[in-house]
Amino acid sequence: MDDRTAIDELxxxxxxxxxxxxxxxxxxxxxxFWGILVFLGMxxxxxxxxxxxxxxxxxxxxxxxxFGWGYTIIANMRMHNKQQKKxxxxxxxxxxWIGAGIAMTILGFVATASGMIHGYAVSPLIAxxxxxxxxxxxxxxDSQWVKMLxxxxxxxxxxxxxxxxxxxxxxxxxxxxxxxIIPGFIFYFNSKNEMRKSND
Amino acid sequence: MNEKIAMDELQFIKKIIEDSKASIVYNGKDxxxxxxxxxxxxLLDYSAYVFKLNxxxxxxxGVIIGLGWIFSFFSYRKRKTECNPKxxxxxxxxxxWLAxxxxxxxxxxxxxxxxxxPGQSISAVLSTFLGMAFIVAGFIHNETWMKYLxxxxxxxxxxxxxxxxxxxxxxxALMLICFQVIPxxxxxxxxxKEVEK
Numbered sequence: 001m002d003d004r005t006a007i008d009e010l011x012x013x014x015x016x017x018x019x020x021x022x023x024x025x026x027x028x029x030x031x032x033f034w035g036i037l038v039f040l041g042m043x044x045x046x047x048x049x050x051x052x053x054x055x056x057x058x059x060x061x062x063x064x065x066x067f068g069w070g071y072t073i074i075a076n077m078r079m080h081n082k083q084q085k086k087x088x089x090x091x092x093x094x095x096x097w098i099g100a101g102i103a104m105t106i107l108g109f110v111a112t113a114s115g116m117i118h119g120y121a122v123s124p125l126i127a128x129x130x131x132x133x134x135x136x137x138x139x140x141x142d143s144q145w146v147k148m149l150x151x152x153x154x155x156x157x158x159x160x161x162x163x164x165x166x167x168x169x170x171x172x173x174x175x176x177x178x179x180x181i182i183p184g185f186i187f188y189f190n191s192k193n194e195m196r197k198s199n200d
Numbered sequence: 201m202n203e204k205i206a207m208d209e210l211q212f213i214k215k216i217i218e219d220s221k222a223s224i225v226y227n228g229k230d231x232x233x234x235x236x237x238x239x240x241x242x243l244l245d246y247s248a249y250v251f252k253l254n255x256x257x258x259x260x261x262g263v264i265i266g267l268g269w270i271f272s273f274f275s276y277r278k279r280k281t282e283c284n285p286k287x288x289x290x291x292x293x294x295x296x297w298l299a300x301x302x303x304x305x306x307x308x309x310x311x312x313x314x315x316x317x318p319g320q321s322i323s324a325v326l327s328t329f330l331g332m333a334f335i336v337a338g339f340i341h342n343e344t345w346m347k348y349l350x351x352x353x354x355x356x357x358x359x360x361x362x363x364x365x366x367x368x369x370x371x372x373a374l375m376l377i378c379f380q381v382i383p384x385x386x387x388x389x390x391x392x393k394e395v396e397k
Contacts, residue, residue: 092292095339099332099350106328106357114361116321124316125325128303129332135299136336139292150299158306161314 028187030072030097035180037068042173049166065105072101093140100133120164123172127157130180152179226341228387230272230297235380237268239373242323246369258313265305272301293340300333323372324360327353334379341387349379 041064048055076094107125111117117125131153138147156175160168241264248255276294304326311317317325331353338347356375360368 092339095336099335103328103332110358111361116361116364121316132299132303136295139295158310161311161316
């Protein structure tokens with residue numbers, strides 16, 4: 001291997017590593033989108049019960065979560081067409097959120113429909129699933145603050161196991177705002193900065 | 201940059217890639233130990249129910265799960281000293297099981313005593329969490345069949361939610377053997393072959 005070939009090889013490897021890094025830079029849109037959807041669902045259920053409005057909470061969730069899955073599937077298909085090569089870290093990240101999404105759908109719809117899980121056990125269980133997903137995501141991003149979000153979800157989940165009334169819904173909505181929507185915006189602004197830097 | 205530096209850089213990169221490959225060669229012991237521990241615990245749980253033995257279930261499962269965590273802790277420490285530096289795939293795999301284990305421990309030891317989760321739905325809830333962990337582990341190990349194991353866990357969870365009863369203890373024990381212990385043995389055999397090489 002001569003000097004020139006070795007340098008070309010190194011440039012290529014460096015480019016691959018930089019590309020991999022870029023694909024793991026999260027734009028946060030998924031976090032914001034799902035966070036807002038669930039926040040709206042939680043608030044509509046809370047307001048409906050507090051002000052005795054005739055809102056069918058099952059249909060609220062079917063529509064919101066159905067819309068969320070529909071949007072996510074279409075967005076992923078579009079991304080798949082644009083971006084041919086996915087990195088190892090990117091693939092794991094997708095598997096984390098697909099796994100978490102399926103687990104939350106089973107716990108939210110199947111478990112409650114079976115009558116085996118009471119409505120007030122759903123939010124704490126979903127908080128535990130989200131804690132797991134955030135912990136793994138934090139490891140993939142190599143970000144300490146994302147890992148710490150998982151602690152917030154788990155502590156919130158533990159607290160909600162002991163709150164068996166409507167205020168649990170409000171607590172989950174606040175957690176969704178603080179531990180998902182706001183971090184989503186942080187991801188979004190960080191990715192904008194990252195893109196600006198790579199364009200300079 | 202001369203040829204010497206370029207070659208050194210390439211050797212360094214090659215070493216990193218080889219380290220990453222080695223991390224995917226996983227010995228599967230955690231799958232086997234945890235799978236067997238919980239399966240044995242479930243069968244003892246069932247025996248206690250059938251023979252109406254007056255045992256403290258929280259203490260009983262505290263011992264079983266405590267043993268599992270102690271094993272994982274020492275196994276992690278051993279791997280840390282044997283395999284240094286730790287690779288990306290190895291770190292993520294450790295994180296997947298640490299996070300899933302934490303969540304399942306909270307479900308079992310806080311969710312049930314709080315009264316939020318009925319004891320008879322515990323197997324179904326834990327299967328749902330295990331499905332999530334196995335889909336991620338499947339991507340890390342790059343084994344398609346392992347990703348499908350998650351579907352098995354989720355189908356099992358749905359079945360146990362709709363058909364509750366004491367028989368779900370057997371269903372869960374069987375799932376642990378088929379979807380966790382046997383894959384663990386497969387990884388162990390693969391690891392031994394790799395070590396021999």
